Amino acid sequence: MGIISEFVREQKRYAKSDLRRIFRLSSEDVDMFIKNLKAFGVLKTVKNCIEQRELSDLVDGDIEIADVISANDDYLYVFTYVGVITIGSRVIKCYPKYLLSVDKPINEMKKVLKVLGRYGSRKQIVNLYNGDGDRSSFNVLAVILFLLNDYHANGVYNNTEDIVELNGEGEILWDKTINEGFSLISANRPYYIELYTEKTVDDEYDFFKQLHECILTECSNQLKNSGLLELFEMTEIDFTDVTLDSLGDVDYIMYKLQNELNVQFNTRKQLLLKTLYTYVAHKRTEEDSYGISMYGTNSFNLVWEDVCSEVFNNKLNSTLGQLGLIVSLCEGYKAGDKLIDIIEKPIWSGIDSDGYMFSKTSKETLIPDLITIGCQDGKAQFIIFDAKYYNIQLESGKELRGNPGVGDVTKQYLYQMAYKKFLADHQIEIVKNCFIMPTQADVIVNKGMVKIDMLSNLGLQNIQIRLLPAKIIYEYYLARKIMDVSVLDLD
Known part of the structure; x- marks a missing residue:
């Protein structure tokens, strides 16, 4: 059987019969397929009921702890992952949940994978394994992508x-x-x-140059055969017809790589040699037909937060001296302090054994997602954003769902209260509060607002809702550009 490569949507509900049909699995294979994906935390189980079939977001309380896999469609299965998963001869392309009207979003996924690449690149780590302990699995996909990206950035290994x-x-x-x-x-x-x-x-005949070219060609062919070369927008590499076998057996190649590592002190070359060593070492490992490799995340909400933070020039961790306020920093504030340091921390008071009062300050406090400080009509403005990775349904005649909870709403009000004195001291009169969520639309959508009267009656700003065209926001993120908040047309 050849490679089977299919799209699935994150947090969409799939019955077992759906998985059998999509990935062309036998009755015996589908249980192992589900078991392995559940073991790596990319597939969750919920009850098969009308309420679950209509939902687009997965809530922790909905998840069923079901180790025994039902023989029928008693359960629905939910992918909680964005990216690419290979499992045996099958490739699963998990696209974000806000893409509701497409079944094969090739162009959208190309951009999402670029965003994931940039988001993950700051960690500067090659994730060689998925999971841990007994459930760990060699992540050949991550290694292949590292080797190809390294080649495009630095060329072929040479001595x-x-x-x-x-x-x-x-x-x-x-x-x-x-x-x-x-x-x-x-x-x-x-x-x-x-x-x-x-x-x-x-040295054109250098052993390690030939080895590198051989592995690059092999990696490129693997992506091509899996239909992933186009998705990752990589050029096909065809350096040589030489195979690993013709260069020597695995032990010999690993011995040569180890010797080269002992005399090579260039940092990039060391990392490349170690990755080649790992690739060769696992190349002949006899894995079962359900060996798993992954490229992506099951916390795409953090990616969305990071994207919005950069695109809207988050000032939360900027020092007060860098904010560019229209007035001088007032007495009592230090230029070296950060905007986040202004938020008060809870103080716990207790009574010791002698009856004396003492206090302890909590290490944690309220932390907004991002804050933008700018100027509107010559006046300073302070905008508190909360980047929510939700599919909100706020439509006339339809049930409200996919919305931030009451805790999220009240925290937005509290963020404004936390900065009330700072805003007054520095003559910042324009304050705005906003949830920002991704959409597959081409334009920014004004989705309305949410309020709690007892808090808005205190003079606090209600929370506006804007749906942002993800593909445009991603373009800004990838180009490292800042978006002017005026385009949001906040009231």
């Missing part, structure tokens, strides 16, 4: 050799020229007819 030439264009070797060359004497001065020169060239 150099020094070549001595006669009358070449390299550096003149005066000692060799004087000691071994022929000279003419004129006016007691020697003149050399031929000069020995030295140049450095790449």
Whole structure:
């Protein structure tokens, strides 16, 4: 059987019969398929009922702890992952839950994978394994992507050799020229007819260069055969017909790599050699047909928060001296303090054994997602954002669902209260509060607002709701550009 590559939507409910049909699994194989995906936390189980079939978001309370897999469709299965998963000969392309009207979002997934790549690149870690302990699995997909991306950034591994030439264009070797060359004497001065020169060239027959080219070609072919080369927008690599077998057995190749590591001190080359070593070491490992590799995340909400934080120029961790306030920093505030430091922390008071009062300050406090400080019509404005990765249904004649909870709403009010004194001290009169959520639409959607009267009656701003076109926000994120908040048209 060849590679089976299919799309699924994050948090959509799938019956067992759906999984059998989509991935062309037998009755025996579908149980192992589900078991392995559940073991790595990318597939959850919920009851098969009308309420669950209509939901688009997964709540922790909905998840069933079901180790025994039912023989029928008593349960629904939910992918809680965004990215690509390979499991045996099957490729699962999990696209974000806000893409509601497409079944095969190839172009959208290309951009999502780029965003995941940039988000993960800051960790600067090659994730060689999925899971831990007995459930760990060699993550060949992550290694393949690292090797291909490294090649596109740095080229093929090379070692150099020094070549001595006669009358070449390299550096003149005066000692060799004087000691071994022929000279003419004129006016007691020697003149050399031929000069020995030295140049450095790449060793085209270097073992590690050939090994690197061989593995790159093999990796490229694996992505091509899986239908992932296009999805990751990578150019096909076809350096050689040489196979790993022709370079030696696994033990010999690993021995050569280890020796090269012992004499190589270039950081990039060391990381590349270690990754090649790991690839070769696991190349011949006999894994079962359900070996899993993953590229992505089951916490896409954190990715969305990071994207919004950069695109809207989050000032939360900026020092007060960097905020560019329209007035000077008031007495009592330090220029080196951060905006987040202004938020008060809970103080716990107790009574000791002698009856004396004491207090302890909590290490934790309220933390907004992001805050933007700007200027509108010559006046300073302070905008408190909460980046929510939700599919909200706020439509006339339909049930409200997929909405932030009451705790999320009250916290937005509390964030404004936390900064009330700072805002007054620095003459910041325009304060706005907003939930921002992703959408597959092409334009920003004003979705309305949410309020709690007893808090808005205190003079606090109600929380506005904006749906942001994810593909446009991603373009800003990937280009490292800042979006002007005026485009949100906040009231």
